[in-house]
Amino acid sequence: MFAITIRELSKYESETKKTKVNDATKLNLVKDLNFKTDNDALPFYKLPVKTLLHIYKTTKKDEENGYCKNRLYYIADRIKCPPSVLSQCIARRTFIYNLPFNWLESSLNVLLDMGVAGDRILRDLWVLKYHHKTIYERLQKVKNTGIDTLNPWMVRCSEDILNRSIQIFQETKSILGDNKSTKMYLANRLNISPEIIEDMYRKVPALKTTRAVKVKNFLDFLLEQGFSLEDITSKARILTASQNTVKQRLEKLRDLGLHTINLNVLCRSRKDFKKYCESIETITKEQS
Structure with a gap:
């Protein structure tokens, strides 16, 4: 048996009526x-x-x-x-x-006149809250650096982030040159076809989003360390690792007396790499 008080029933009816009124x-x-x-x-x-x-x-x-x-x-x-x-x-x-309609209209005018794609505006409508002069100044600053693809986030981000993004773009542009893409840059550096790079991307998805600056610096480092283009191509996952970590591991393995080092070892998890080093140390002690 339900024990609903008159007060509770009255409250329920009141809320129901309110909901109906709101809906109407x-x-x-x-x-x-x-x-x-x-x-x-x-x-x-x-x-x-x-x-x-x-x-x-x-x-x-x-x-x-x-x-x-x-x-x-x-x-x-x-x-x-x-x-x-x-x-x-x-x-x-x-x-x-x-927003005042004139504000909305002016912001849209600047964004579209500056070449910001409609689908990008759709994904970031917050940009319309910014004054059209602010939008213009920010996007013009970016455009003056040679960046053609403009995004609403360039208006909304902090000055530090924007400057860092511009710096990365300029570094990337100087590295890629006429290659236009990291894929073509990799293909030229590794002396392989773009199709093989695509296959590498499928096997190592993170490689596709690795910045050109990192790829260039890492390739230079690995070649300086004596690894061949063939080694790097067959073990492309190395390019997505931390260069500092790889450097430290190389030093560790060489301190243990290893001269021939497999790139796959350098990509192992911290736990597996530690076990590998311990096994080398054990073998060394047994042989001494």
Whole structure:
């Protein structure tokens, strides 16, 4: 038998009525936001009434001023994105409806004029919160260094991170030269075909995302240490390891009296490498 008090029942009925009222209010507000399809509107039903009310007021003001029927469609048209896709993003980034329309328009103008791809803007709508002058200054600074592919994060990141990214780009560019890609650089350095590099990428996925600067420095180091191009090609995983760790391990093994060293040994886990060294030490003691 259920023991529900009159007070609890009254509270439940009150909450139920409130939910129904909220649902009805949401329905009416969303209907008045000029959505063209149900799919476009769907994500907005998840928003609280207070947020929807603000979006409604902004939308009506935009209409009165002749800006647009709904900012969803305005942005979707500018960045060439299906409204149903953008709707899911904007429902999580409702600050779009807090910005003055002129601010939003100016920020979009600069981003698109500077060549930032629409899909990149879609993935980082936060960039629209930045003043158009800030966006221009940041992206122009990057563009002046020779970087053609511009991203919204370049506007939002700290000055230190931006400068570091520019430095990495310039170092990479000086290393790659006419090769244009790390893959072609590796192919030329190792004297093998790009197809073999692709096979290496499949076997060692981390190699594909290894920066050109690291690849160049590591290759130089390994060749200086006496390893051949064939050794490196057959054991490409070495290029994804820490150069400092490899250097320390080489010194350790040479201190143990080893002259011929397999690159695979240098890639072992810390535990396995320690065991390997201990086995060498044991053999050395037995022979002495």
